[in-house]
Amino acid sequence: DLSAKFDSVFRKIRGENRITELNIADSMRDIRRALLEADVNIQVAREFTEKVREKALGADVLKSVSPGQQIVKHVYDELVTLLGGSHTGIRFSQKLPSVILVCGLQGSGKTTFCGKLANQLKKQGKVPAIVAADIYRPAAIDQLKKLGSQISVPVLSYGIQDAVEVARRGVEESRLAGRGVVIIDTAGRLHVDSEMMDEVRRIKEAVSPEEILFVVDAMTGQDAVNTAKAFWDTVSYTGVVMTKMDGDTRGGAALSIRQVVGQPIKFLSYGEKLESLDPFYPDRLAQRILG
Amino acid sequence: FLGKRTIDDSFLDDLEDSLISGDVGVKTTLEIIDRLRERVSKNAFTSEKELIEQLHETISDSLKSGMKGVETFDQFMEQVSMKKPFVILIVGVNGVGKTTTIGKLASRFNKLGKKVVLGAADTFRAAAADQLEIWAKRAEVRIVLHQDGADPAAVAFDTVQSALARNEDVVLIDTAGRLHNKLHLMDELNKIQRSVEKILPGAPHEVFLVLDASTGQNALVQAREFSKVVRISGLVLTKLDGTAKGGIVLGICNELKTPVRFIGVGEQIEDLRPFDPEIFVDALFE
Numbered sequence: 365d366l367s368a369k370f371d372s373v374f375r376k377i378r379g380e381n382r383i384t385e386l387n388i389a390d391s392m393r394d395i396r397r398a399l400l401e402a403d404v405n406i407q408v409a410r411e412f413t414e415k416v417r418e419k420a421l422g423a424d425v426l427k428s429v430s431p432g433q434q435i436v437k438h439v440y441d442e443l444v445t446l447l448g449g450s451h452t453g454i455r456f457s458q459k460l461p462s463v464i465l466v467c468g469l470q471g472s473g474k475t476t477f478c479g480k481l482a483n484q485l486k487k488q489g490k491v492p493a494i495v496a497a498d499i500y501r502p503a504a505i506d507q508l509k510k511l512g513s514q515i516s517v518p519v520l521s522y523g524i525q526d527a528v529e530v531a532r533r534g535v536e537e538s539r540l541a542g543r544g545v546v547i548i549d550t551a552g553r554l555h556v557d558s559e560m561m562d563e564v565r566r567i568k569e570a571v572s573p574e575e576i577l578f579v580v581d582a583m584t585g586q587d588a589v590n591t592a593k594a595f596w597d598t599v600s601y602t603g604v605v606m607t608k609m610d611g612d613t614r615g616g617a618a619l620s621i622r623q624v625v626g627q628p629i630k631f632l633s634y635g636e637k638l639e640s641l642d643p644f645y646p647d648r649l650a651q652r653i654l655g
Numbered sequence: 656f657l658g659k660r661t662i663d664d665s666f667l668d669d670l671e672d673s674l675i676s677g678d679v680g681v682k683t684t685l686e687i688i689d690r691l692r693e694r695v696s697k698n699a700f701t702s703e704k705e706l707i708e709q710l711h712e713t714i715s716d717s718l719k720s721g722m723k724g725v726e727t728f729d730q731f732m733e734q735v736s737m738k739k740p741f742v743i744l745i746v747g748v749n750g751v752g753k754t755t756t757i758g759k760l761a762s763r764f765n766k767l768g769k770k771v772v773l774g775a776a777d778t779f780r781a782a783a784a785d786q787l788e789i790w791a792k793r794a795e796v797r798i799v800l801h802q803d804g805a806d807p808a809a810v811a812f813d814t815v816q817s818a819l820a821r822n823e824d825v826v827l828i829d830t831a832g833r834l835h836n837k838l839h840l841m842d843e844l845n846k847i848q849r850s851v852e853k854i855l856p857g858a859p860h861e862v863f864l865v866l867d868a869s870t871g872q873n874a875l876v877q878a879r880e881f882s883k884v885v886r887i888s889g890l891v892l893t894k895l896d897g898t899a900k901g902g903i904v905l906g907i908c909n910e911l912k913t914p915v916r917f918i919g920v921g922e923q924i925e926d927l928r929p930f931d932p933e934i935f936v937d938a939l940f941e
């Protein structure tokens with residue numbers, strides 16, 4: 365682990381009277397490597413390590429009994445700061461229904477997340493409905509209807525081949541039925557598919573959501589920055605959801621997305637069941653990224 | 656000079672960056688770059704262009720090495736024709752594209768005149784069987800379904816048994832997505848393999864681990880862990896129509912010698928291609 369590695373490096377450095385640029389170079393390389401192995405984007409890892417290098421040359425490290433531990437503490441603190449402060453909840457609108465748009469790449473966990481979010485909101489006394497705006501994937505609507513029936517939340521679908529119109533009708537029907545929140549599930553899409561990216565932009569324009577959540581698979585590698593940026597440019601989402609956090613992936617994509625786009629991580633999905641949804645705790649994810 | 660031109664450090668640094676950006680991973684990237692630096696110091700290359708060409712060759716050779724002579728799609732189909740029914744088990748973590756890949760494979764085999772049957776052994780996820788049933792219709796192949804919550808090993812067993820009875824050529828078994836750190840789900844997968852073996856010794860003849868091209872270093876852990884419970888004989892790399900390079904397969908091929916058999920390049924039934932190492936390596940360096 366990083367702490368033990370740095371301690372041994374610093375024991376050698378102790379012989380020389382101070383910590384210099386040169387002799388912490390190895391430690392900085394170790395940090396950068398640990399971040400890359402955790403799937404942090406290469407550019408983000410570089411910038412992050414640079415910040416830590418400045419701190420590593422600081423007085424508290426030099427005077428420390430265990431400089432290795434001090435450096436790791438700086439890395440950890442820097443990670444927690446970057447990952448984002450306290451838990452940021454869902455933005456609700458004053459006039460009902462509040463609209464939440466869910467988007468992301470294929471297979472990231474959007475449909476399941478819609479069920480989880482509806483489950484949580486229902487327990488909080490909001491009156492949710494889900495709109496099935498993925499009109500492409502085989503049995504996507506069936507999947508959502510089955511999840512909805514598990515938690516007694518209505519799933520609205522219309523047999524029309526226009527996802528924007530489906531979203532619009534779903535919000536309108538929910539408004540007339542007095543629903544408090546509408547969650548819109550959309551089809552997985554590639555950021556390089558201009559037609560589909562245009563579709564999600566038009567859905568946003570049609571229903572003016574208060575909250576747009578970008579759903580990301582926690583095991584995503586270097587490509588996370590590309591997709592996060594592209595979706596940001598298209599729909600300026602207001603929050604990020606990391607899914608499949610019950611796996612053993614380190615989750616560095618979270619750091620990359622925070623650094624490059626800056627939007628808060630709002631939820632972590634920890635399993636396939638509809639109950640497994642947690643708010644985001646930056647310190648826990650920092651521990652995990654550090655391995 | 657006699658066409659000799661020194662290759663500078665920044666060139667190798669840029670190469671290192673592009674490999675890491677392609678998800679090749681630190682360990683595998685350093686192995687490649689260190690070996691190159693050594694050869695550069697011995698003046699093994701006359702130009703940067705030559706270095707790149709040789710690097711391409713080295714990487715595609717290592718990707719080919721796991722294929723054990725079954726390199727083209729025709730050679731793969733020769734293998735398929737040797738067993739009746741030829742049974743393929745499809746496994747992987749959640750959401751990577753297993754069910755869609757089966758739909759594409761089924762269609763391809765069907766178009767080649769093979770009688771195909773699908774086994775809907777994902778009896779857990781909401782509408783998983785409905786999804787595979789739609790693919791069966793699209794591919795024009797038979798499908799074996801049990802009720803929700805049925806024992807997946809029983810579905811697999813029944814599918815192979817019925818294929819034997821009907822003299823069919825290919826069986827494709829879909830399984831539920833599962834994370835490799837869930838031991839009970841890994842046990843379930845091992846049980847599915849064993850029940851297929853029970854009804855047809857030697858089966859499953861291929862077990863494909865499906866990987867999402869945008870997955871990072873966890874893919875290597877997935878490959879290792881799945882290989883412990885089932886005989887992973889090949890990889891399918893999906894969603895290569897995105898911007899992810901799928902560089903994770905380099906490390907997997909080096910360590911486990913598992914060949915990539917197919918790649919997924921879209922959501923439509925025809926969006927499946929046999930793996931071509933040269934095209935893959937070209938894309939990795941773009």
Ligand SMILES: Nc1nc2c(ncn2[C@@H]2O[C@H](COP(=O)(O)OP(=O)(O)OP(=O)(O)O)[C@@H](O)[C@H]2O)c(=O)[nH]1
Binds near residue numbers: 471472477609610832
């Ligand atoms: N282990 C685990 N599995 C999850 C989690 N979230 C979703 N899944 C699973 O991931 C797979 C994909 O989930 P979906 O909800 O269908 O993903 P999606 O983004 O809607 O997929 P598309 O609509 O095809 O883009 C399913 O097998 C889910 O059960 C999670 O937090 N943990």
Ligand SMILES: Nc1nc2c(ncn2[C@@H]2O[C@H](COP(=O)(O)OP(=O)(O)OP(=O)(O)O)[C@@H](O)[C@H]2O)c(=O)[nH]1
Binds near residue numbers: 554747749780832894
């Ligand atoms: N762009 C693209 N999308 C793909 C590809 N392969 C699969 N998909 C999409 O990825 C999503 C998930 O595909 P599935 O086939 O349901 O994945 P799965 O592994 O069976 O998922 P679970 O059974 O829930 O674990 C769907 O939206 C597919 O259309 C591909 O090669 N390219």
Ligand SMILES: [Mg+2]
Binds near residue numbers: 474475498501504551
């Ligand atoms: Mg979905």
Ligand SMILES: [Mg+2]
Binds near residue numbers: 755783
């Ligand atoms: Mg599936």
